[in-house]
Amino acid sequence: VNEKRVQRLAVVGTGLIGASVGLAAKRSGVEQVRGYDLDQEALDVALRRRAIDAAAPDLPSTVADSELVVVATPVGVSPALVAASLEATGRPRTVTDVGSTKGGICTALARQARFVGGHPLCGAETRGPGMARADMFEHATWFLTPLAATEPESYGLVESFVSLLGARPVAIDPDVHDRLVALTSHLPHALANLVLSQVGSTRVAGHDPLEAAAGGSLRDLARIAGANPQVWSEIFLENADAIAASLAGLRERLEELEAALVAKDAAFLRASIEEAARHRRRLSDASAPSRPAPRE
Amino acid sequence: VNEKRVQRLAVVGTGLIGASVGLAAKRSGVEQVRGYDLDQEALDVALRRRAIDAAAPDLPSTVADSELVVVATPVGVSPALVAASLEATGRPRTVTDVGSTKGGICTALARQARFVGGHPLCGAETRGPGMARADMFEHATWFLTPLAATEPESYGLVESFVSLLGARPVAIDPDVHDRLVALTSHLPHALANLVLSQVGSTRVAGHDPLEAAAGGSLRDLARIAGANPQVWSEIFLENADAIAASLAGLRERLEELEAALVAKDAAFLRASIEEAARHRRRLSDASAPSRPAPRE
Numbered sequence: 345v346n347e348k349r350v351q352r353l354a355v356v357g358t359g360l361i362g363a364s365v366g367l368a369a370k371r372s373g374v375e376q377v378r379g380y381d382l383d384q385e386a387l388d389v390a391l392r393r394r395a396i397d398a399a400a401p402d403l404p405s406t407v408a409d410s411e412l413v414v415v416a417t418p419v420g421v422s423p424a425l426v427a428a429s430l431e432a433t434g435r436p437r438t439v440t441d442v443g444s445t446k447g448g449i450c451t452a453l454a455r456q457a458r459f460v461g462g463h464p465l466c467g468a469e470t471r472g473p474g475m476a477r478a479d480m481f482e483h484a485t486w487f488l489t490p491l492a493a494t495e496p497e498s499y500g501l502v503e504s505f506v507s508l509l510g511a512r513p514v515a516i517d518p519d520v521h522d523r524l525v526a527l528t529s530h531l532p533h534a535l536a537n538l539v540l541s542q543v544g545s546t547r548v549a550g551h552d553p554l555e556a557a558a559g560g561s562l563r564d565l566a567r568i569a570g571a572n573p574q575v576w577s578e579i580f581l582e583n584a585d586a587i588a589a590s591l592a593g594l595r596e597r598l599e600e601l602e603a604a605l606v607a608k609d610a611a612f613l614r615a616s617i618e619e620a621a622r623h624r625r626r627l628s629d630a631s632a633p634s635r636p637a638p639r640e
Numbered sequence: 641v642n643e644k645r646v647q648r649l650a651v652v653g654t655g656l657i658g659a660s661v662g663l664a665a666k667r668s669g670v671e672q673v674r675g676y677d678l679d680q681e682a683l684d685v686a687l688r689r690r691a692i693d694a695a696a697p698d699l700p701s702t703v704a705d706s707e708l709v710v711v712a713t714p715v716g717v718s719p720a721l722v723a724a725s726l727e728a729t730g731r732p733r734t735v736t737d738v739g740s741t742k743g744g745i746c747t748a749l750a751r752q753a754r755f756v757g758g759h760p761l762c763g764a765e766t767r768g769p770g771m772a773r774a775d776m777f778e779h780a781t782w783f784l785t786p787l788a789a790t791e792p793e794s795y796g797l798v799e800s801f802v803s804l805l806g807a808r809p810v811a812i813d814p815d816v817h818d819r820l821v822a823l824t825s826h827l828p829h830a831l832a833n834l835v836l837s838q839v840g841s842t843r844v845a846g847h848d849p850l851e852a853a854a855g856g857s858l859r860d861l862a863r864i865a866g867a868n869p870q871v872w873s874e875i876f877l878e879n880a881d882a883i884a885a886s887l888a889g890l891r892e893r894l895e896e897l898e899a900a901l902v903a904k905d906a907a908f909l910r911a912s913i914e915e916a917a918r919h920r921r922r923l924s925d926a927s928a929p930s931r932p933a934p935r936e
Contacts (some may be wrong), residue, residue: 465852485852514852520845527839527849532861535831537916538893542886543823544919549816553823554923556761556781556810561864563923565828568857570917577910580901588901590838595894597834598887605876605884614873620833621866623840627850627859 348497350505351375354410354437356403356425358390359383361442361464362416363476366395368509371478380406390473408434412505419443420578423452426459438498444525445582446489446518454491460502461489461518463525464511471572479510486511489518526586531594533576534587536569644793646801647671650706650733652699652721654686655679657738657760658712659772662691664805667774676702685769704730708801715739716874719748722755734794736801740821741878742785742814750787756798757785757814759821760807767868775806782807785814822882827890829872830883832865 353374355362358381366377379396380403381387387399400406403425407413413429415422422441426449429439440462443449453459464486486506490499503513516524543553543562554562580587604612649670651658654677662673675692676699677683683695696702699721703709709725711718718737722745725735736758739745749755760782782802786795799809812820839849839858850858876883900908 516847517845520847523844524847524849524852527842527844528852528858531839532835532858534897535835536861537913538890538897539828539831540916540919540923541912542890542893543827544922545915546823546889548819548823549813551812551816551820553820554919555926556820556824562824562828564860564863565832566920566923567860570913570920573910573913573917576913577906580909580913581904581906584901584904588898591894591898591901593842594834594838595891595898597838598891598894601830601834602884602887602891605880605887608877608880610873610877613876614869616837617833617866617869617872617876619841619866620836621869623836623850624862624866626840627836627862630851 348501348504350412350501350508352410352412353377354400354407354413354429355379355390355396356406356413356415356429357381357417358386358396358473359416360471360473360475361466361480362414363390363393363395363473364466364478364480365414365416365442365509366390367393367476367478368481369505370394370397372508374508378406378410386473390476393473393476395473395476403428404432404434407432407437410437411435412501413437413439415439415441417441418575418578419445419449419582423449426453427456430456430458438495438501440488440502443582444529444579445522446487447522448582450489450491450518455493457493457495458498460494460499462502462506463487463489463521464506465529471575481506482510484511486513487516487521488513489521490515491518522583523586523589526583526590530579530583530587531590533568533571534580534591535594536565536567540566540569644797644800646708646797646804648706648708649673650696650703650709650725651675651686651692652702652709652711652725653677653713654682654692654769655712656767656769656771657762657776658710659686659689659691659769660762660774660776661710661712661738661805662686663689663772663774664777665801666690666693668804670804674702674706682769686772689769689772691769691772699724700728700730703728703733703735706733707731708797709733709735711735711737713737714871714874715741715745715878719745722749723752726752726754734791734797736784736798739878740825740875742783742817744878746785746787746814751789753789753791754794756790756795758798758802759783759785759817760802761825767871777802778806780807782809783812783817784809785817786811787814818879819882819885822879822886826875826879826883827886829864829867830876830887831890832861832863836862836865 358379377396390396407429415425438458440460446461466484654675673692676696686692703725711721734754736756742757762780802809
């Protein structure tokens with residue numbers, strides 16, 4: 345047995361991501377997965393789906409004999425739960441999280457040698473352990489944010505664990521991470537919300553645009569709109585400055601497009617679509633799962 | 641045989657929509673579908689896929705013996721092709737189009753009693769006859785824009801034809817149509833383009849956000865970005881005023897969100913996501929195919 349391999353895992357927060365970590369870990373041969381959630385129903389569903397082997401009554405008993413703890417809660421409460429997981433009695437353990445923002449938690453826990461920040465990009469817009477899947481992390485980028493104080497052994501443990509789940513671990517600076525996801529995730533979510541709210545609150549000569557939109561292209565954009573208000577309002581708050589900066593950049597582009605439309609500037613309109621088409625092709629190339637994650 | 645039923649159909653423009661009309665018509669029992677396209681390859685593919693029975697060498701011979709002509713070309717050239725289809729010698733015929741904007745063509749052809757403007761909402765973002773499908777219009781809203789001069793017989797013919805293809809015909813004023821689709825289709829497309837171009841042209845500490853975004857939520861938004869630059873730049877031009885107005889409305893919402901982020905206004909952020917979530921649920925309800933189109 346590889347010494348670095350996790351045998352006893354604890355999952356704090358058995359929602360969609362936490363339960364998927366449990367399912368993926370069980371499938372990969374992790375011996376024991378213990379789960380904890382304040383929401384008894386989330387815990388029951390995770391147990392019923394065998395995402396966890398046992399539900400623990402409190403945080404200390406959840407983590408006590410685990411080599412690795414995955415904290416999968418809304419970002420607002422994660423730092424406190426990571427700290428509590430590190431401090432609980434029992435064997436020494438490594439703790440990671442799955443939050444969508446890394447600056448805040450990495451600043452708060454910068455001296456914790458056995459904490460490794462993490463963030464899997466799995467594009468999951470649903471919620472709850474009922475939608476959890478063992479293959480949630482296949483070929484997904486899983487950002488890890490080791491700091492100067494991080495113990496190499498803890499980093500290695502988390503890195504091999506996320507590889508075991510099928511993901512591709514990518515080390516990144518926490519602030520660079522936050523600026524990246526402000527663009528790639530938070531900006532699209534924010535815009536999808538704005539567009540859907542504008543369309544949905546407008547009436548055109550008595551017509552409700554959402555009724556008329558059934559089957560239209562608004563639905564692609566809407567899929568990421570209105571996702572879990574608690575989770576996302578915390579993400580927006582945590583990463584407010586980077587998101588505001590990306591919105592400001594978008595506002596400038598929007599003003600240019602408005603001016604081109606008013607001026608009936610055909611060349612500008614065409615060039616702007618062609619620019620988007622080029623980036624879209626690059627995104628398709630990048631999204632192709634050509635580099636499957638290494639397996640043991 | 642129902643007198644109103646189309647037996648001989650002509651399709652002018654055998655791209656994605658034209659070829660799908662042909663496939664759906666053949667499946668529904670239309671006897672003869674003739675096709676015409678300036679692009680010989682599009683014509684060949686449509687023929688090979690049996691979306692059309694015969695390729696005609698020019699417009700007059702395509703439409704000569706048809707009861708119905710469907711003009712499925714980029715919106716910039718549609719009015720001239722509709723007019724030419726109406727004026728060609730042979731039996732009297734009804735002509736419809738499938739363009740995404742209706743104000744321009746309906747103004748240009750307001751006195752043509754046998755023209756009925758049309759626009760199927762099928763959310764197809766691909767292009768070319770190779771992607772055509774016989775079920776493209778199942779349960780889709782198909783807008784029709786009859787005017788004062790429109791012959792009831794022509795309107796009835798088009799209405800029963802699109803029902804035959806599985807769509808739900810909805811009569812609407814051309815300008816109301818254009819303001820509606822500015823919100824439900826053109827605004828999402830424009831925004832998807834802007835977001836993708838902004839994200840794709842930014843570098844964060846050397847990282848290309850599109851590389852990092854593989855698997856992320858940007859992809860949902862990107863699906864409608866960069867769609868067919870020729871088709872979409874014409875649509876944007878045709879409907880420039882309504883799209884500019886919807887962008888201006890969005891810009892106001894964007895400024896509000898930016899201010900809330902800068903002020904770390906948690907209550908505003910949460911309320912704005914909850915608003916989007918409400919509209920998203922309404923859209924899901926409207927999108928459910930609970931009202932299948934009437935069949936013969």
